[in-house]
Amino acid sequence: MNTFGWLVKREYWEHKGGFYWTPVWVSGIMLLLTVLGIMAAEVFTSRANIQVNGGIPWELISERLSAGDFVNAGLGLDLAYVALVALLCVVLFFVVFFYLLGALYDDRRDRSVFFWKSLPVTDTATVLSKVAAALLLAPLLSLVVATLAYVVLAVTPGVYAHPAASVEDMYRPQYSARTATGMMEVKAQ
Amino acid sequence: MSAVIHARGLSKSYGKTIALDAVDFEIESGRIVGLIGPNGAGKTTALKAILGLSEFDGELSVLGLDPRSQRAQLMEQVCFIADVAVLPRWIRVSEAIDFVGGVHPRFSRAKCEAFLARTKITPKMRVREMSKGMIVQLHLALIMAIDARLLVLDEPTLGLDILYRKTFYENLLSEYFDENKTIIVTTHQVEEVEHILTDLIFIRDGKIALNASMDEIADRYAEVMVNPDKAEAARALHPLNERQVFGKSIFLFDGVDRARLAALGELHKPSIADLFVATMKGTYA
Numbered sequence: 281m282n283t284f285g286w287l288v289k290r291e292y293w294e295h296k297g298g299f300y301w302t303p304v305w306v307s308g309i310m311l312l313l314t315v316l317g318i319m320a321a322e323v324f325t326s327r328a329n330i331q332v333n334g335g336i337p338w339e340l341i342s343e344r345l346s347a348g349d350f351v352n353a354g355l356g357l358d359l360a361y362v363a364l365v366a367l368l369c370v371v372l373f374f375v376v377f378f379y380l381l382g383a384l385y386d387d388r389r390d391r392s393v394f395f396w397k398s399l400p401v402t403d404t405a406t407v408l409s410k411v412a413a414a415l416l417l418a419p420l421l422s423l424v425v426a427t428l429a430y431v432v433l434a435v436t437p438g439v440y441a442h443p444a445a446s447v448e449d450m451y452r453p454q455y456s457a458r459t460a461t462g463m464m465e466v467k468a469q
Numbered sequence: 470m471s472a473v474i475h476a477r478g479l480s481k482s483y484g485k486t487i488a489l490d491a492v493d494f495e496i497e498s499g500r501i502v503g504l505i506g507p508n509g510a511g512k513t514t515a516l517k518a519i520l521g522l523s524e525f526d527g528e529l530s531v532l533g534l535d536p537r538s539q540r541a542q543l544m545e546q547v548c549f550i551a552d553v554a555v556l557p558r559w560i561r562v563s564e565a566i567d568f569v570g571g572v573h574p575r576f577s578r579a580k581c582e583a584f585l586a587r588t589k590i591t592p593k594m595r596v597r598e599m600s601k602g603m604i605v606q607l608h609l610a611l612i613m614a615i616d617a618r619l620l621v622l623d624e625p626t627l628g629l630d631i632l633y634r635k636t637f638y639e640n641l642l643s644e645y646f647d648e649n650k651t652i653i654v655t656t657h658q659v660e661e662v663e664h665i666l667t668d669l670i671f672i673r674d675g676k677i678a679l680n681a682s683m684d685e686i687a688d689r690y691a692e693v694m695v696n697p698d699k700a701e702a703a704r705a706l707h708p709l710n711e712r713q714v715f716g717k718s719i720f721l722f723d724g725v726d727r728a729r730l731a732a733l734g735e736l737h738k739p740s741i742a743d744l745f746v747a748t749m750k751g752t753y754a
Contacts, residue, residue, distance in 0.1 A: 286571035293564050294557070390558060394551035395608075397522060399572050400544040 283401060287409030288417060295413070298375040303422045306371050307429035310364060314433060327447075360433065365426045372422045376414050383410045473498050473619055473651045474519060478527035481514050488514040490675035491527065496668070498618070499648040503662055504655045505741070506672035507749055512655045515672070516623050519653075520549055532618060545574060548612045549621035556596045556604055563592035569611050581614035584644075602633040609637065613645045620645070622654040626661070634661055641665075663741040671748050678748050690744060692737040693720050693730045703733050710747035721747050 292299060384407070387393040396406065449455040474496040481489040488511045496502055506512050518525040521536030521543060529536060534543045556565065562585070570576050588606045596604055605625065612620065626634040642665055646652060656662055669686060671679035681689070695703045700718045704711070706729070708720035721739055722730060730736055 283572045286568055289571075290564075290568055293561075294559050387557070391552065391555045392557035394522075394549075394555040395557065397520070397540075398544060398547075398549045398551070398612075399569065400541050400574070401572055402541040 284405055284409060284412075287401065287405060288412055291409060291413035292417060295379055295418075298379060299413075299418050299421050300425075302371055302375055303368050303425040306368060307364065307425055310367065311429055311433055361426075361430045364430055364433075365423070368422045368426045372418060376418050379418065380410075380414050383414070471498055472496065474529075474531050474653075476527065476529045479515070479518060479529055480526040481511075481518060481523065487675050489518070489525070492672075492675070492677055494670065494677060494680055496651060496653065498651050500667045501646065501652045501654070501665055502668040502670060503659070503666040503741070504653055504670050504672060505659060505745060506655075506678075510672045511675040512672055513623060514675075516549075516551075516621055516653070516655065520547065520551075520621060546617055547619045547621065548615050548617040549623065550605075550608055550612060550625045551623050552625075552627065556608055558595070558597040560596050561592070562590055562594050562596075562607060565596075565607065565611060566592075569615075573615055575616045576611075577614045577616065581610050584610040584613060584640075602629050605629060605633065605637065609640065613640070618650060620650065620652045622652065622656075624656055625654065626656065626658065634658070638662065638665055659742045659745055660740065666741075669741065671745065673749055679744075686744070687738055689724050690739050691722050691725065691727065691730055692739040692743065693722065693734045694718075694737065695720055695734040699733050706730075710743070710750065 387396060447457045472495045474494070476492060476494050479489055479492045479494075480487070492511075492515065504512050504515065514523070517523040518529060519531055519536060521540035524537065531543060532546050536543055560568075566578060566581055569581075570578050585607070588603065588610075590599070590603055590607055590610075596607070599607070609625075626637050629637070638661065641652070654662055654666075666683055668682050669679065670677060690709075693703065694714075695718045697716065697718065703718065703720045706720075706722060706725050708722050710721040712719050717734075719737075720733075721743060727736070
């Protein structure tokens with residue numbers, strides 16, 4: 281790796297918290313909230329509607345969907361992606377803002393500038409490496425994290441079970457119903 | 470031997486304060502030079518100029534390069550420890566080694582790791598978790614693994630305990646220094662470096678007060694312990710300094726004939742600390 285690569289890597293080491301862990305935590309929380317939302321929605325729909333089908337196989341859905349519905353479903357997924365990225369962009373703005381605010385100044389304040397200057401690195405390269413970290417490295421990392429989170433959201437393989445919904449008429453206990461429990465499977469291709 | 474540093478009329482002022490006043494000096498290769506002066510005498514200013522960390526007036530070449538315009542090239546040949554604890558606090562030991570290895574063409578990773586293996590420092594440690602002494606050990610390990618021609622140490626042992634200070638200079642002498650290398654050191658702990666120095670520069674109020682090799686100093690200066698009855702005779706020879714110990718007077722002489730001094734009393738080789746005190750008399754007055 282050349283000197284410039286090492287300089288950018290140094291920025292990454294120093295600001296790993298902002299550049300890497302912040303988008304990871306934000307996406308993680310987003311994913312968690314989404315899953316909670318899905319669960320809540322499932323529970324509510326099951327309670328409101330007695331006739332809940334048990335697990336619907338994907339083949340059945342795809343048979344019933346028209347081409348237009350597929351496009352709509354695709355747009356829906358796009359929207360989920362955009363929402364995730366938009367949130368991370370807001371976070372990124374703050375991360376980069378504070379990074380740039382402290383860049384060069386922090387080195388002087390903790391006197392580590394004397395150490396960096398004792399190495400054969402030009403001042404130009406140092407400044408450019410910080411610019412590159414702010415304009416390329418941080419956004420790129422955010423984008424990668426957002427994309428990974430989106431992929432996790434959309435296609436985590438596994439078998440998901442949703443529990444049976446039950447309905448009872450409070451004063452006429454002879455009327456009660458229970459749906460079948462359902463299974464849904466997302467397979468890795 | 471060629472001059473590693475060549476300065477002519479080196480000047481620097483901060484506003485109205487003159488830190489360096491047209492200083493001339495030359496430092497030869499293979500020397501260990503002590504740059505010694507009271508606080509605010511211009512030591513650090515001189516070192517900063519040599520290292521290309523600040524602007525200056527006058528003529529200065531370091532290893533044939535101009536530190537103002539060729540700092541990056543110069544730093545391939547020059548190392549410095551500017552003060553204790555300038556390593557960034559967030560960095561890990563392994564990262565520091567990787568980084569220096571990555572940007573410095575003359576860095577030997579094996580040397581650095583061999584040195585660190587003898588300390589309590591582990592690769593996973595962060596600088597902020599280390600004691601001051603360990604930080605200096607790490608810094609020294611990084612610097613000693615670089616095959617540089619000039620090493621500049623500005624108060625390298627400030628605030629360290631005596632064990633660290635001793636091993637610091639021992640390591641420097643036994644494992645780093647050879648005839649192709651030059652070391653410039655500034656310190657207030659003069660006693661600890663005087664046996665390793667080959668040359669001495671005293672600096673006072675931005676001017677060089679004394680610039681001589683240790684051999685020359687041993688020839689020129691002599692200290693005599695004189696009984697009270699001969700004190701007047703000693704004062705007649707214009708001593709640099711006089712102090713009282715156990716009822717006797719100790720006089721410091723510059724360039725006075727040995728035979729005449731021996732007649733007055735017991736001759737000693739003056740310590741740098743005493744020489745320093747005599748030379749700098751009245752600096753803060």
